[in-house]
Amino acid sequence: MARKQLAADQPLRLDNQICFAVYSAAHAFNRVYKPLLDRLGLTYPQYLVMLVLWERDGVPLKDIGERLFLDSGTLTPLLKRLEAAQLVKRTRSTEDERQVLIALTPQGQALKDKARSVPQSILAASDCTVPELVAMKNEIVALRDRLNAVIGE
Amino acid sequence: MARKQLAADQPLRLDNQICFAVYSAAHAFNRVYKPLLDRLGLTYPQYLVMLVLWERDGVPLKDIGERLFLDSGTLTPLLKRLEAAQLVKRTRSTEDERQVLIALTPQGQALKDKARSVPQSILAASDCTVPELVAMKNEIVALRDRLNAVIGE
DNA sequence: TCACATTTAATTGTTCGCAATTGAATGTGC
DNA sequence: GCACATTCAATTGCGAACAATTAAATGTGA
Numbered sequence: 001m002a003r004k005q006l007a008a009d010q011p012l013r014l015d016n017q018i019c020f021a022v023y024s025a026a027h028a029f030n031r032v033y034k035p036l037l038d039r040l041g042l043t044y045p046q047y048l049v050m051l052v053l054w055e056r057d058g059v060p061l062k063d064i065g066e067r068l069f070l071d072s073g074t075l076t077p078l079l080k081r082l083e084a085a086q087l088v089k090r091t092r093s094t095e096d097e098r099q100v101l102i103a104l105t106p107q108g109q110a111l112k113d114k115a116r117s118v119p120q121s122i123l124a125a126s127d128c129t130v131p132e133l134v135a136m137k138n139e140i141v142a143l144r145d146r147l148n149a150v151i152g153e
Numbered sequence: 154m155a156r157k158q159l160a161a162d163q164p165l166r167l168d169n170q171i172c173f174a175v176y177s178a179a180h181a182f183n184r185v186y187k188p189l190l191d192r193l194g195l196t197y198p199q200y201l202v203m204l205v206l207w208e209r210d211g212v213p214l215k216d217i218g219e220r221l222f223l224d225s226g227t228l229t230p231l232l233k234r235l236e237a238a239q240l241v242k243r244t245r246s247t248e249d250e251r252q253v254l255i256a257l258t259p260q261g262q263a264l265k266d267k268a269r270s271v272p273q274s275i276l277a278a279s280d281c282t283v284p285e286l287v288a289m290k291n292e293i294v295a296l297r298d299r300l301n302a303v304i305g306e
Numbered sequence: 307t308c309a310c311a312t313t314t315a316a317t318t319g320t321t322c323g324c325a326a327t328t329g330a331a332t333g334t335g336c
Numbered sequence: 337g338c339a340c341a342t343t344c345a346a347t348t349g350c351g352a353a354c355a356a357t358t359a360a361a362t363g364t365g366a
Binding site: 072 | 313314315317324325
């Protein structure tokens, strides 16, 4: 009886939840990044936006949102803070006045050099080999994409 | 030259970041949980607290924080909202007046039954076998624990 | 052309998440 | 027993994250 009760509870045990593993790992990453990003004057979500812009500059807010799975409610104030920090410039597109184009300032471009040491520090903190991390990353991305597919239906 | 530049940029590419995989997977989980937890009147972090309490009742706030890696700045207002929703009761410990003990109300206990269908729905959404999920969960937890170990040093 | 739908950002309000500080209770070393 | 440090929760302030709404620009069909 007691065993049956326990068995029935297994799916509700915290330690059995992959979602909590992911949730708590995300927070752990955030805490490791914090001191590294403090030196760049960035928060972690701001760092993600800068990664997108360092790959391609002058993109619409919407494209950044699709890349990072974030909406304008999150990005508009975040980008205003990056603009206040002189890292980006926000301008309305002339072809389509609905779009806001995000461009790096020279300071925003220059920050990329200071950011190059960050991934190495994270790799060291993870205490993993690169192939291990790549394999894990691919599994997690595949899971994320399956979850996102369910949401869209 | 161009190839060398590209190679140097690889560590900064968004799609190569395991942290972004974890970050975006956590948000994807949150979005899948949202409609399920709405029916229980819980947010995802509140659901995590309830999972802890359904395992063991009457625990100090601090213990919940250690379990979930959250501090009083997050938990105090969250628990006040759960108390306002009549799911928990907060009482100062008589042995140690610094501690606040969190106990389930009858409604809080009863909610466990309504929550039993949640893990099944998540499993379906993840479109994975249980052994696959368990393996992934263990890898992610191991990574999280290594990251947390670095923070504590 | 004109009514209507769609797209895009911005805004508002609520809830996390955390750093930093405060204040009360408890533990300690002399 | 008393000064001192430690522990614990609460508070404040800021930056996400997202739902819901608004408003402006653009696209579409009759």
